[in-house]
Each structure stands twice: as structure tokens, then as C-alpha cells.
Amino acid sequence: xxxxxxxxxxxILILGVLVSYEWYGAFKKSKLIEKGIFPKxxxxxxxxxxxxxxxFLTLLQYLTxxxxxxxxxxxxxxxxxxxxxxxxxxxxxxxxxxxxxxxAAFGGPLLSVCSCSVIxxxxxxxxxxxxxxxxxxxxxxxxxxxxxxIILTFSLISWKFAIGRIILALSAAIITGAILEAIWTxxxxxxxxxxxxxxxxQEKPLNLKDDLKEWVTNVxxxxxxxxxxxxxxxFIIGIVKIFLTSQVISKYLGQGFWQTxxxxxxxxxxxxxxxxxxxxxxxLLVLGMGTGPALAFLLTGPALSLPSMLGVSRVxxxxxxxxxxxxxxxxxxxxxxxxxxxxxxxKLI
Amino acid sequence: MLIKIxxxxxxxxxKLEANAKKAVEELGLKDVKVEHIYDVDKVIEMGVAMTxxxxxxxxxxxxxxxxxxxxxxxxxxxxxx
Numbered sequence: 105x106x107x108x109x110x111x112x113x114x115x116i117l118i119l120g121v122l123v124s125y126e127w128y129g130a131f132k133k134s135k136l137i138e139k140g141i142f143p144k145x146x147x148x149x150x151x152x153x154x155x156x157x158x159x160f161l162t163l164l165q166y167l168t169x170x171x172x173x174x175x176x177x178x179x180x181x182x183x184x185x186x187x188x189x190x191x192x193x194x195x196x197x198x199x200x201x202x203x204x205x206x207x208a209a210f211g212g213p214l215l216s217v218c219s220c221s222v223i224x225x226x227x228x229x230x231x232x233x234x235x236x237x238x239x240x241x242x243x244x245x246x247x248x249x250x251x252x253x254i255i256l257t258f259s260l261i262s263w264k265f266a267i268g269r270i271i272l273a274l275s276a277a278i279i280t281g282a283i284l285e286a287i288w289t290x291x292x293x294x295x296x297x298x299x300x301x302x303x304x305x306q307e308k309p310l311n312l313k314d315d316l317k318e319w320v321t322n323v324x325x326x327x328x329x330x331x332x333x334x335x336x337x338x339f340i341i342g343i344v345k346i347f348l349t350s351q352v353i354s355k356y357l358g359q360g361f362w363q364t365x366x367x368x369x370x371x372x373x374x375x376x377x378x379x380x381x382x383x384x385x386x387x388l389l390v391l392g393m394g395t396g397p398a399l400a401f402l403l404t405g406p407a408l409s410l411p412s413m414l415g416v417s418r419v420x421x422x423x424x425x426x427x428x429x430x431x432x433x434x435x436x437x438x439x440x441x442x443x444x445x446x447x448x449x450x451k452l453i
Numbered sequence: 454m455l456i457k458i459x460x461x462x463x464x465x466x467x468k469l470e471a472n473a474k475k476a477v478e479e480l481g482l483k484d485v486k487v488e489h490i491y492d493v494d495k496v497i498e499m500g501v502a503m504t505x506x507x508x509x510x511x512x513x514x515x516x517x518x519x520x521x522x523x524x525x526x527x528x529x530x531x532x533x534x
Contacts, residue, residue: 190503190517191517194502194503221460221461221463221465221503221504221505221517223461223493224460224461224493224496224497224501224502224503224504225502225503225504227493227494227497228496228497228501228502228503229502231497232497232500232502233502418493419493
């Protein structure tokens with residue numbers, strides 16, 4: 105237990121540093137604005153900026169804004185990987201019970217498994233463990249609310265979006281899983297005792313030197329895997345930005361029901377590499393996207409994409425895949441509308 | 454004896470396969486074979502939840518992580534020698 109406790113304290117400490125840094129920055133900025141001083145953007149994009157510079161400037165803007173938060177997010181992701189034993193979570197996904205939905209929703213994101221092991225784990229939960237419903241919940245919740253994504257949402261957009269994302273993404277994942285279970289699981293399967301997940305949890309003692317070394321290795325692995333994709337993603341956003349005008353965005357993605365439905369379906373089909381959905385939504389918000397469509401996109405974007413659905417359809421019937429995609433699309437709309445009701449507007453500084 | 458490596462073919466399981474082969478080679482074990490199982494269905498049949506995984510015969514030695522060469526050598530010494 106000592107090892108886990110140490111990990112949790114470490115994570116809370118990093119989170120504390122991050123939150124106070126961000127809030128202090130925001131506080132300082134708002135004080136300056138009160139005095140009538142507007143902080144200067146170090147890499148401004150103006151109407152007369154040559155178009156080919158826009159992607160590079162966008163990249164620089166995000167690097168100056170997000171380097172601290174991204175660094176902290178990687179430190180935390182590495183700490184979770186090192187100190188939170190996956191076996192402990194998966195063990196609880198080995199039995200059919202209503203509890204399994206909550207473990208899948210809350211524990212899934214802590215597993216931070218690499219994308220190639222998500223599908224085997226999904227198949228394992230479905231066939232040998234808690235069944236179809238929790239497996240779907242796991243599949244949808246894991247990418248949508250991984251800790252790094254939540255931290256970056258908090259830092260780049262706002263804490264309201266971060267909270268909204270956690271609550272609505274978890275609810276959407278649990279509801280979708282439960283509906284799928286009700287539609288597709290036969291009586292026999294419910295009775296059948298298949299639980300055979302052979303997952304043993306062995307407690308490891310705390311060994312400060314080795315554990316910290318492992319932590320650093322894990323953090324570096326995350327950086328190597330994710331950072332290049334994030335840079336590329338932001339660069340592409342910069343290219344897309346050249347072609348988008350605020351008239352187009354506020355017409356098609358402004359506040360409203362149809363706009364939310366459109367944003368939600370875009371999230372279902374589009375492939376957004378992890379973390380890139382956040383600067384993407386931020387840019388669109390600046391250009392006039394409504395808060396409802398923005399949250400709808402954050403709900404469905406990371407959870408679903410055509411490539412991941414194709415992968416899953418190797419394990420379950422494609423009709424089920426289509427089924428959960430439609431339910432997630434609808435949950436995205438509902439979630440977006442609820443969020444737009446509570447947070448009708450947002451100021452980005 | 455047969456060492457099974459389970460995983461869908463991503464860099465992680467390739468690394469594990471390389472580690473296992475290296476361990477066998479360094480100990481000079483001629484009758485130990487390393488086999489890689491890519492099929493997700495088969496992996497699940499064996500009761501493994503997390504890839505990459507390594508099995509000695511029917512016994513799961515590790516899953517969801519990449520054991521180092523030294524660790525695999527340790528297991529080999531326990532079981533074979």
C-alpha cells in the first residue's frame with residue numbers, strides 16, 4: 105500500500121503546483137486587464153500576417169502557453185503508469201456486476217494503456233470478464249477523460265470545460281454501455297459464468313530509487329510517443345485556420361441544436377490524436393464556436409473515430425459498433441445542450 | 454519448453470519478443486522456443502487481459518508490461534535449470 109500511497113501523494117503534489125501556477129497566472133493577467141494593460145501576445149497573428157506563417161505562429165503560441173502544463177501532464181501520466189497497479193483495477197472488471205460500470209468508467213482512464221492494447225483489453229473484459237456493457241464503458245471512457253487531457257483542458261480552455269467533460273463523458277460512457285448491454289446481451293450470456301480473467305495483483309514494496317527511475321523512464325516514453333503527434337496536430341490546426349473564417353464557424357458551429365448535432369457527429373467520424381482535440385476546440389471557440397458544440401465535440405471526438413471502430417468491429421458485431429456510435433452521437437448532443445445551458449458563454453484569455 | 458509472447462504486433466510486444474529471445478540466447482538454451490501469438494481471440498482464450506504478455510507454457514509470467522532481459526533470465530533459470 106505504501107507504494108500506491110506515495111504515488112497518489114506525488115500526483116496530488118504535481119497537481120497542486122500546476123493549479124496554483126495556472127490560477128496565479130490568470131489572476132495576474134486579470135489584474136493587468138483591470139488596469140487597462142493588455143498582455144501582449146508574443147507571436148501575434150494579424151490580418152496582414154502572410155498566410156504561410158500562420159501554422160508556425162500557431163505552434164509557437166501553443167508552446168509558450170502550454171509547455172508548463174504539458175510537462176506536468178506528462179509527469180502525472182508517468183506517475184500513474186508507475187505507481188497505480190493496473191492489475192488492481194482490472195481484477196475488479198472480472199465479474200459481472202453493476203459496480204463494474206463504475207470501475208470501468210473511473211478506472212479505465214487510470215490504466216493509460218497504449219492504443220494497441222485497448223482492443224485486446226476490451227475483448228478480454230467482454231468475453232472473460234464483466235461483459236459487453238462495462239467493456240463498452242471502458243472503451244469510451246478511457247480516451248475521453250485520461251488525466252493529461254483533463255489537465256490540458258483546464259489549462260488551455262477553462263476549468264468549467266474540464267469539469268463538464270469529466271461528468272458528461274463518464275455519464276455518456278456508462279449510459280451507452282448499459283444500453284448496449286440491455287439490447288445485445290442474451291439471457292444465457294447473463295447467466296453464464298465465464299469469468300476467467302487471470303489477473304493476479306502482487307503488492308510491490310516501495311523502493312524510492314528504483315521507483316523514481318521507473319517514473320522518469322515512463323514519463324520519457326509518454327513524451328516520445330505523444331509529443332510529436334501533438335506538435336503535428338497543432339501545426340495542422342494552424343493550416344486549417346487559414347481557411348476558416350469566423351462567419352463560417354459561427355454559422356455552422358455556433359450555439360444551437362443543429363450546430364451541436366453537427367459538432368457531435370464530426371467528433372464521431374474524425375480521428376483526433378490524443379490531446380490535439382483541445383487546441384482544436386480552443387481555436388474554434390475563438391472563432392465563434394458555441395460552448396454546446398464545443399463540449400459535444402470533446403465528448404465524442406477522443407472516444408470515437410472510424411479507425412478505432414473498425415478495430416473494434418473485429419471483436420464485436422459491426423451492428424453493435426454502429427449502435428454505440430449512434431448512442432454516443434446522441435449523448436454528445438444531449439451533453440452539449442446541457443453544458444450550453446449552464447455555461448452559455450466563455451471568455452478565453 | 455515453449456515461451457509464448459502475446460500481443461497484436463505493436464512496438465511493445467516486439468520489444469518483449471526481442472528481450473525473450475535475447476534471454477534464451479544468452480543462457481544458451483537450445484530446446485526453448487519463442488513463439489509470438491498475434492491473434493487477439495487466441496490471446497483472450499488464454500485468459501490474458503493485458504498485452505504485451507509472456508507465458509512459459511501455460512503459466513502467465515507477466516502481462517501489461519515489458520520485462521527486462523535479466524528478469525526473463527531469472528525466470529528461465531528457475532524453471533529450466
